[in-house]
Amino acid sequence: MSEQVHNRLAVVRAERKVSRQSLAEAVGAHYQTIGYIERGQYNPSLDLALKIAKFFGLPVEALFSLEPFRPLTYEVYGRKQP
Amino acid sequence: MTTTRLTRYDRSMLRLMNDRRGAAWYATAARRRLAVAAHVTLTLAIGGLMTHMFLAEGEPLWAVAVMAVLLLPWMVATGVINGATRGLLELCEHVLDERQSAERRRVLARAHRVTTLLLAAAAATLLITGGLAGDAPKAYAAPLLIAVLVVHWVMPLWVAGWRAQDEPAEDGVLEPGTLGR
Numbered sequence: 001m002s003e004q005v006h007n008r009l010a011v012v013r014a015e016r017k018v019s020r021q022s023l024a025e026a027v028g029a030h031y032q033t034i035g036y037i038e039r040g041q042y043n044p045s046l047d048l049a050l051k052i053a054k055f056f057g058l059p060v061e062a063l064f065s066l067e068p069f070r071p072l073t074y075e076v077y078g079r080k081q082p
Numbered sequence: 083m084t085t086t087r088l089t090r091y092d093r094s095m096l097r098l099m100n101d102r103r104g105a106a107w108y109a110t111a112a113r114r115r116l117a118v119a120a121h122v123t124l125t126l127a128i129g130g131l132m133t134h135m136f137l138a139e140g141e142p143l144w145a146v147a148v149m150a151v152l153l154l155p156w157m158v159a160t161g162v163i164n165g166a167t168r169g170l171l172e173l174c175e176h177v178l179d180e181r182q183s184a185e186r187r188r189v190l191a192r193a194h195r196v197t198t199l200l201l202a203a204a205a206a207t208l209l210i211t212g213g214l215a216g217d218a219p220k221a222y223a224a225p226l227l228i229a230v231l232v233v234h235w236v237m238p239l240w241v242a243g244w245r246a247q248d249e250p251a252e253d254g255v256l257e258p259g260t261l262g263r
Contacts, residue, residue: 020250029179032168035250042181 003043007064010038011072012056027051092177099169108166111248117166118243121159121236128152129232133225163243170242189245193237197230204230 013023013034024031029048036042044052044064053060088096108114131145131152138145164172170186178186204226212219 030182033179033181039250045180048180
């Protein structure tokens with residue numbers, strides 16, 4: 001059971017200028033765990049995913065998805081993926 | 083990490099295990115595996131010397147001296163593996179986060195399987211040797227038991243060191259493929 005959960009954590013974290021360390025401390029995880037989630041090497045539990053989403057004030061589906069995310073610019077400006 | 087309050091010991095161990103001053107020693111998979119290989123070799127050498135001391139007649143003082151010398155690099159190798167795993171096996175369970183706890187369970191399960199196979203092999207060897215030479219089980223039982231005990235003790239460390247992954251890239255550097263994966 002190693003279903004890939006896609007995420008855009010790296011983008012959101014960079015956009016909000018939050019370090020891995022501060023995010024990790026806020027959600028009670030190790031900073032490496034945040035890195036592995038971003039790299040897709042670890043799928044967080046629902047509990048951790050919800051904590052991360054709450055930290056950014058976003059719905060969990062804005063950060064995690066079973067389908068690959070479209071680039072944010074396409075979503076913001078409504079362009080279709082080529 | 084759970085919401086349990088960390089004790090002073092927990093915090094100092096957490097700091098120690100996450101101290102990155104020695105990060106260059108375990109930065110790549112090749113270096114981590116080299117550290118594990120060195121640890122295995124040193125453990126076998128020290129175990130061999132202990133066996134020699136047990137079986138040899140007289141007082142093999144040189145063996146004690148060599149063991150004392152080998153213990154230093156053994157401790158360094160142990161530190162390197164612990165650093166690479168961020169104290170996966172050294173820290174208390176409530177200090178670990180969910181990924182680390184899951185990894186520790188996987189490491190212990192794998193180490194248990196490997197140790198079981200080694201125990202079976204050791205038992206078979208002892209029984210076969212006993213069949214060929216009557217006194218062999220009696221003579222080798224104690225050193226073999228010690229060897230098995232040592233391997234059982236350090237096997238999780240070897241497995242954890244072998245499985246340790248590369249550190250995620252530095253903060254501020256978006257790794258390829260992390261943009262909305």
